[in-house]
Amino acid sequence: MRAQPSAGYVVRFSRWAIVQHAVMIVLFVALLVTGLPQKWPYLEASRWLIAHLGGIFAVRWVHRMAGLLMAVFTVVHVAVAVGGLLLRRFEPTMLLTRKDFTDAVQNLRFYLGRAEAPPRFGRYDYRQKFEYWGLIFGGAVMVVSGLVLYYPIAVSRFLPSELIPAAKVLHSNEALLAFLIILIWHMYGAHLNPEVFPFDSSIFTGKISVERLRHEHPLEWEEMQPRPAETAAPGEAAPGAPASPPPPAPRG
Amino acid sequence: MSVLEGGAMSPRQLSAAGPPGWRPSLFRALIVSTLLGRAIPAVAQEDPSSACFDCHADSSLTLALDDGSEMPLFVDSGALAGSVHEGQLVCTDCHQGYDGDHPSGKTFASRRAFVATAAGVCKECHFETYTLNLGSVHFEALERGAEDVPTCSDCHGAHDIHDPHQKQAMMSGSCARCHRDVFDRYSQSVHGKALVEEGNDDVPACADCHTAHRVERPRSASFRFGSPEACVRCHGDAELMAGYGLSTDVAASYLADFHGVTASLARGGHLEGTDRQVVVVCADCHGVHDIGSPKAISAEQMKARVAGVCARCHQGAGTDFPAAWLSHYRPSLRHAPLVFLVNLAYKVFIPFMVLGLGLQVVLHLYRVAIRR
Numbered sequence: 001m002r003a004q005p006s007a008g009y010v011v012r013f014s015r016w017a018i019v020q021h022a023v024m025i026v027l028f029v030a031l032l033v034t035g036l037p038q039k040w041p042y043l044e045a046s047r048w049l050i051a052h053l054g055g056i057f058a059v060r061w062v063h064r065m066a067g068l069l070m071a072v073f074t075v076v077h078v079a080v081a082v083g084g085l086l087l088r089r090f091e092p093t094m095l096l097t098r099k100d101f102t103d104a105v106q107n108l109r110f111y112l113g114r115a116e117a118p119p120r121f122g123r124y125d126y127r128q129k130f131e132y133w134g135l136i137f138g139g140a141v142m143v144v145s146g147l148v149l150y151y152p153i154a155v156s157r158f159l160p161s162e163l164i165p166a167a168k169v170l171h172s173n174e175a176l177l178a179f180l181i182i183l184i185w186h187m188y189g190a191h192l193n194p195e196v197f198p199f200d201s202s203i204f205t206g207k208i209s210v211e212r213l214r215h216e217h218p219l220e221w222e223e224m225q226p227r228p229a230e231t232a233a234p235g236e237a238a239p240g241a242p243a244s245p246p247p248p249a250p251r252g
Numbered sequence: 253m254s255v256l257e258g259g260a261m262s263p264r265q266l267s268a269a270g271p272p273g274w275r276p277s278l279f280r281a282l283i284v285s286t287l288l289g290r291a292i293p294a295v296a297q298e299d300p301s302s303a304c305f306d307c308h309a310d311s312s313l314t315l316a317l318d319d320g321s322e323m324p325l326f327v328d329s330g331a332l333a334g335s336v337h338e339g340q341l342v343c344t345d346c347h348q349g350y351d352g353d354h355p356s357g358k359t360f361a362s363r364r365a366f367v368a369t370a371a372g373v374c375k376e377c378h379f380e381t382y383t384l385n386l387g388s389v390h391f392e393a394l395e396r397g398a399e400d401v402p403t404c405s406d407c408h409g410a411h412d413i414h415d416p417h418q419k420q421a422m423m424s425g426s427c428a429r430c431h432r433d434v435f436d437r438y439s440q441s442v443h444g445k446a447l448v449e450e451g452n453d454d455v456p457a458c459a460d461c462h463t464a465h466r467v468e469r470p471r472s473a474s475f476r477f478g479s480p481e482a483c484v485r486c487h488g489d490a491e492l493m494a495g496y497g498l499s500t501d502v503a504a505s506y507l508a509d510f511h512g513v514t515a516s517l518a519r520g521g522h523l524e525g526t527d528r529q530v531v532v533v534c535a536d537c538h539g540v541h542d543i544g545s546p547k548a549i550s551a552e553q554m555k556a557r558v559a560g561v562c563a564r565c566h567q568g569a570g571t572d573f574p575a576a577w578l579s580h581y582r583p584s585l586r587h588a589p590l591v592f593l594v595n596l597a598y599k600v601f602i603p604f605m606v607l608g609l610g611l612q613v614v615l616h617l618y619r620v621a622i623r624r
Contacts, residue, residue: 041513056517111615152576153568161575165583166590168510173598177605184609194620 009207010224020077021203024135027070032179034063039172064150071143078136093123096133100126122219131185138178145171304343305329319362331411346373364399370410371403378404384465392469400430407464416464418453427458438541442548454492456482476533477515480506483534505580506534537561 013021034053037046038060053059084090102119103126109115119125124132148155148167155163190200195216202208214221307313309329314322332338344350360366375382385391394401407426408416428435438444438458446452461482462468468475480503486492488503506512514531537558538546546554558574566573581587583595 038513041517042507047517050517056514108612108615111612111619153566153573156570156573156576157568161572162588162590164576165578165588166594169583169591169594169598173595173602177598177602180602180606181609184606184613188613188616193616 009209010213011206012202012208012213013206015206016080018203018206020073023069023073027066027073028182030066031063031070032175034059034066035175036179038063039175064146067143067146067150070139071147074136074139074143091123094129094132096129100129120218121216122223123217125216127185127189131181131189134178134181138174138181141174142171142178145174304347315359317360317362317366321363323360323363323366327411335409335411335413336415337413346370348373362399367405368394368403370405374404381465384463388465388467389469390467402426402430431458434541441539441541441543442545443543444541454486454495456486460485473518477518477531480512480515480534499580501582502580505578505582509577532561532565536564 033049037043037049038056040046041050050056050059053062081094085092099122103121106115106119107126110118145167148164149171152161152164155161155167190196190203191198193200202212210221305327308325308327311324311326313325315325317323332341350356360369390401394403406429435444435458439448443455446455447457461479462470484503484507487498488500490500493500507516511532515533518531535543538544549557555574556571558577558579559569559571562569562573562577578588578591583589583591585592
């Protein structure tokens with residue numbers, strides 16, 4: 001039941017997932033570059049950046065447009081994900097399960113030398129799920145609080161006006177949290193981690209090597225293998241064989 | 253009268269250890285004197301001004317001007333005494349060119365024409381101040397040909413010039429003479445009352461906000477966006493405000509707010525060419541010349557006033573909309589509890605996440621390292 005380690009790659013991400021990840025990079029960077037200087041407007045560096053981006057009005061315009069696009073992408077992403085799950089087009093591999101929590105505990109025990117082996121992960125490990133759900137919930141917080149700040153009059157007509165300054169601190173703090181998580185967690189997981197250094201290319205090419213798949217997502221790999229009753233020629237399924245239809249989620 | 257002509261300087265002026273601004277012009281005068289081949293007169297034995305008073309002490313002495321009016325030429329012999337120029341200038345330092353054929357029979361078009369010409373003499377020594385004035389709204393009007401534009405002596409006086417940094421001195425003679433209505437409003441304000449009635453020097457007088465010489469057009473975008481700076485200069489000064497029991501949070505809270513950030517960043521004219529007012533500044537809520545103490549009116553009145561200000565730009569803003577502004581308070585459980593709690597939650601949550609994720613990264617690196 002084992003393929004050759006060097007037998008090739010497996011298609012891991014759909015084109016839709018690759019596009020979403022690329023769009024997310026552009027929008028996230030645009031929002032950070034135009035947003036963080038507004039969080040600390042009296043820093044010399046912020047003022048330099050704002051001046052060189054065309055002034056505060058241009059910066060705010062870009063920020064709002066990027067934010068609206070981010071909101072649209074978030075809504076479309078959730079709609080596609082929910083729709084796909086309801087129509088059973090793909091498996092709910094990104095949903096949190098009890099195993100994710102036990103995996104996290106076992107993984108930390110392994111890091112500390114208290115467990116013999118790391119947990120065996122499925123299609124997404126708990127670290128990737130953490131980042132995915134952080135992005136979904138953080139994105140929702142940013143979109144809602146951003147819209148409150150964009151349309152303060154409309155909001156104040158139906159809800160207490162104190163929500164507007166509250167939305168401002170929420171937006172500002174949640175942005176910092178997202179930035180720090182991406183800086184620490186994503187930059188490590190996808191770039192600085194010695195196992196993928198300098199750069200994990202699978203979300204750009206859509207492919208992952210069989211070797212890495214077997215090492216990082218052993219349960220997914222095993223599920224992919226044809227059952228003994230179905231095949232007469234074991235080992236031929238691996239190269240270039242598409243995985244089960246991938247979910248729309250980017251890999252964290 | 254050739255006030256600009258580089259005449260001989262008085263020996264007193266040469267020996268005077270005046271303020272620093274004097275030295276370049278003294279130097280220039282020396283060079284001019286040398287180039288013209290004029291010897292610097294020896295130290296006079298008697299007061300060179302005394303000859304002037306032979307005639308100008310006569311209170312009936314006048315000069316017929318071209319416009320038909322008469323200009324009094326009487327000068328109080330004690331006029332310079334007590335002025336900033338006492339002991340430093342004599343008559344001919346300013347009134348140059350009257351030596352030989354005096355009185356020459358020359359006259360001026362009008363009193364204003366004489367005053368405007370006479371102003372040229374001040375820049376001989378106060379050149380920096382003169383250049384500041386070139387950018388002012390007053391100079392702009394002068395260039396357009398307006399006559400009633402203040403020149404040096406209109407604000408500072410001619411013979412009786414006092415230290416312009418004394419607020420009382422500055423207020424009494426200068427701006428109010430032309431801007432009477434503004435001054436009347438100002439003198440009813442919390443600042444004006446303190447200055448006019450109590451002689452309080454802490455409060456701003458005209459020039460503290462408008463500046464003295466480079467008086468900017470007050471409705472320009474750059475003056476408007478820059479105006480909070482004038483307020484913050486005092487209201488951000490903890491030591492000064494402590495004396496009046498006022499909080500310096502007013503400055504910090506305004507600058508931390510969306511509008512304060514806009515005002516501070518939009519300076520430099522990003523709005524030039526538009527008449528859009530995208531930002532609210534201190535004066536929009538508190539008033540300009542008629543600033544009153546916010547404590548003098550009720551919270552309800554204040555809220556209604558702020559609501560009116562909001563509605564000027566935010567069409568459809570209701571009476572509750574001012575609650576979107578934290579009223580210069582720092583968020584606390586009493587004022588804006590929701591804002592306070594959201595902030596507090598993140599103050600705990602962000603370090604918790606950063607430390608947790610950082611720890612896991614470090615542990616992973618440790619695992620990778622010992623496996624090798």
